[in-house]
Amino acid sequence: MAAVQDLRATDITETSGDDAIELGKRHLIQPWPYAGSVGAEARALIGEGNGIYITDSSGKRLIDGPAGMWCVNIGHRREELAKAMYDQAMALSYNTPWYTMNAPSAELARRIAGHAPGDLSHVFYTTGGSSAVETALRFMQFYNNVRGRPEKKLILSRGGAYHGSTYLSASLNGRPRDRDWMDGADELVVKLSSPDPFRRPQGMSLAAFTDFLVDEFRDTVARVGADKIGAFVGEPVQASGGVVIAPDGYLKRIREICRDNDILYISDEVVTAFGRLGYVFASDEMFGIDPDMITFAKGVTSGYFPLGGVIISERLLEDLRRSNHPDAMFGHGLTYTSHPIGCAVALKNLDLLEEVVLAHAQEVAPYFQAQLKTLEELPLVGEVRGLGLMGCVECVADRDSKDPLQLDKDVGKRIDAHCHELGLLVRPLINMCVMSPPLIITREQIDDMVGILREGISRTMDDLHKEGVWHG
Template sequence: MAAKREEAAEVLAQGEMTALARQHLVQPWPVAGEIGAEARGGIRSGEGIYVIDGEGRKLIDGPAGMWCVNAGHRRKELADVLYEQAMELSYNSPWYTMNEPSVTLSARLAGHAPGDLSHVFYTTGGSSAVETALRFMQFANNVRGRPEKKLIVSRQGGYHGSTYLSASLNGRPRDHDWMDSASDQVIKLTCPNPFRRPAGMDEAQFCDMLVEEFRDVIANRGAERIGAFIAEPVMASGGVIVPPYGYLSRMRALCSENDILFIADEVVTAFGRLGSVFASQEVFGIEPDMITFAKGVTSGYFPLGGVMISAQLLEDLRRSNHSEAMFAHGLTYSSHPIGCAVALKNLDILEGGLLAHARDVSDYFQSSLKRLEELPLVGEVRGLGLMACIECVADRVSNNPLTLDLEVGKRIDAHCQELGLLVRPLINMCVMSPPLTIERPQIDTMTDILHTSIRRTMDELVREGLWKG
C-alpha cells in the first residue's frame, strides 16, 4: 500500500494527472461512453480571481469555481481558520452535542435573514439543503394532519440539486433523459425567461401569464395537495434567468393565500453574489418561509450548506398534538465546526467591505458584458449583480438547433481558455460569476477575451459552412 502511495505521488509530480484520472476517478455528470475513463482540465492552484491550469496558464476564474469562490482564492485568513478550528475541535456529533461555531453562525445568519427566518439546519451543500427543506415540509404536514399536502411546484429551467428528491425538481433540458425521479410529486411551471417569452407579448403580459399559470395549477390540483413552491430568485445553471419585474412577489402572494410554503433556493444568489448576504428581501422584496443556501457561505473553502427556517413554522410544530413526532433527518456532518468557523470568517470578509465592493462593480460588470450583444452570434446578454450569461443563437430557424448550439459553446470555451479566461459553457450559453473581489480592469479583460473568442468562433463557423452569419 505504501508503495502504491509513493507511485501515485511520483506520477502526479511528473504531471500525469490525466492518466491517473482516467484509471481511477469518476467525474460528475459523465456520459456513459466516457464514465470512469474521462479526464478534464486540471487546475493546479489559485490566487485572487485567477487559477493556474494543468498547462501552467493563468486564467481568470470566470465561474468562481462553481458559483462559490466569492472571497477569491488563497485567502490566508480563511485558510488559517481551517487550521485553527481543526486543531481546536475537528468534529463533534450533532446527534447529542453541539459546538460554538455553529451556534454563533446561526445567530449571525438570523440577523441577515428576512422576516422571522431565525433558525438554521446545517447540511453539507446545496442538494442536501434543498432535500432538507422538502423533507421538513413533508414532516410538518404529516404532524399537522395533512399527509396529502405534499406536491412540490418548481419551474422548467430550474436547478436544485443532485439528490433524488432535489434532482426531481430540476427543469433543465436532458437532466431527466436517463435518470429516475419522483415525477409524481412535482409540478413544473413555465420557465420565467423573458428572452424566450411568446412572440408579441411584452414582459408585463408574460409575468401575468406566469402568475395565472400558477393560479390555475392551484385551482386544478388543489391547494390542499400542494405543499411547497421552490424558486431560485435568479435561475443560475438554467442560464442566469432574471424573472420579470414583480414575478417573485406575486408568486409569494399566491403561496401565502393558499398556505403553500415558499422556498427560496439561494444556493447561488446568497453571500454577496447579488450584493447582499441574502437576496430574497433586499433585492426582490420577498420574505420566504425557508431559504436554502450553500456555496458562497464558505467561499468554497469547506463544504457547508443549510436551510433558514421560519420561527412560525417551528412554533406551529411545537404547538401540535404530536409532541412525540420525530423529524428523523440529519447528516453526520451537520453543523460541522470547521465549516461553521470558516463561514464566520467569510461573513467577516463580506461585512468588512466585500459586499459593498460587489455592489459597486456590479453595474460596470453588467454594462461591460452587455456590449457583446453587438456580435451577430449573441442573442442576449443578461444578468444581475455579479451573475451574467451570454446566450448565443447560432441556429434561429432549425427545429432542432441543439447540435450547432452545443458546438458553439465548446468552441467559445476553448478560445477563452487559450486567451486566459475560464468560462462555464452551458450548450450555447457562457455563464459568468467571478469572485466578488474582481476589479474594473479585470472585468475589461474578461469582456475583451469573450469578444475575441466569440468573434473567432463566428469566423470558424462561416469558414466551415456551418453558419451564414
C-alpha cells in the same frame, strides 16, 4: 500487493500534471459523465488559485470566470480562511451532531439569522446545496405530517430550474438533458413554465408574459388543489438555467399566491446568497419577498469547505411545538451537519463579506453588467443578461427566431476552448456562456475578462462560418 504498495508510495505533492491526468482517467469518475466515457475521462487539471485567477497544468494563468462553481466569492488563496480552518481543526475537528454541539455552529446560526428576512431565525446545516434543498423538502413533508395533512406534499417547480443532484432535489430540475436518462420522484413534482423573458412567445409583451406566468401558477393551484401542494421551490435568479431573471414583480405575486393557499415558499439561494447579488441574502433585498425557508451553500464558505443549510421560519417551528404530536421526530440529519470547521470558515468568510466585499460587489456590479452587454454587438449573441456579479451570454443562430443553434450544441464549449487559450475559464451551457467571477474582481479585470470573451466568441463565429454550420 505490489499495486497497493505503489499507491501508498505516491505523494500527492510529487504527482505531476501528466500523472494526475492519467490517474484521473484510470480511477476517477467525473460528475455528469457520458456513458461512453464514464470512468475513463480526464478534465482540465487546475493546480493553483490566487485571487480571481487559477493556473492550469501547463502553467497558464486563467481568470476564474465561474468562480469555481458560483462559489469562490472572496477569491482563491485567502490566508484568513486557511487560518480559520487550521485553528478550528486544532481546537475541535469534529463532534457528533446527534447528541453534542459546537460553538461555531451556534454563532454562525445567529449571524445568518441576523441577515435573513422576516422571521427566518433558525438554521439547519447540511453539506451543500443539494442536501439543503432535500432538507427543506423533507421538513415540508414532516411539517404537514405532524399537522395532520399527509396529502399536502406536492412540489411546484419551473422549467429551467436547477435545485440539486440528490433524488428529491434533482426531481425538481427543469433544464434540458438533466433528466433524459435519470429517474425522479415525478409523482411529487408539478412543473410550471420557465420565467425566461427572452424565450417568451413572439409578440407577447413583458407585462403580458408576467400575467401569463402568474395566471398559470394560480390556475395550477386551483386545478391540483391547494390541499395537495406543500411547497413552491424557486431560485430568485435561475442560475444554471442560464441566469434567467424573471420579470419585475413576478416573484412577489407568486409569494402572495403561496401565502393565500398555505403553500410554503422555499427560496433557493444556493447561488444568489453571500454576495453574488451584493447582499448576504437577495430574497428580500433584491426581490421584496419573505420566504418560509431559504436554502444556501456555495458562497457561505467561498468554496473553502463543504457547507450548506436551510433557514426556517419561526412560525413553522411554533406550529410544530403547538401540535398534538410532541414526540414526532424529524428523522433527518447528516454526519457532517453543523461541522465545526465548516462553520468556523463560514464565520470568517462572513466577516470579510461584511467588512468590504459586499460593498465592493455592489460598486462594480453595474460596470460588470454594462461591459458584458457590449457583447450583444456580435452577430452570434442573441442576448446578454445578468444581475449583480452573475451574467449569461446566449448565442443563437438567428436573432429573429432565437434558434438556439440546434445544428451545433457545443457552441458554449467552443467558446470556452478559445477563451481557455486566451486566459479565461468560462462555464459553457450548450449555447450559453455563464460568468460569475469572484466578488473581488476589479474594473480592469472585468475589462480583461470581457475582452477575452469577445475574442473567444469572434473566433467561434469564424469556426462556424468555415464549417458551414452558421451563416450569420
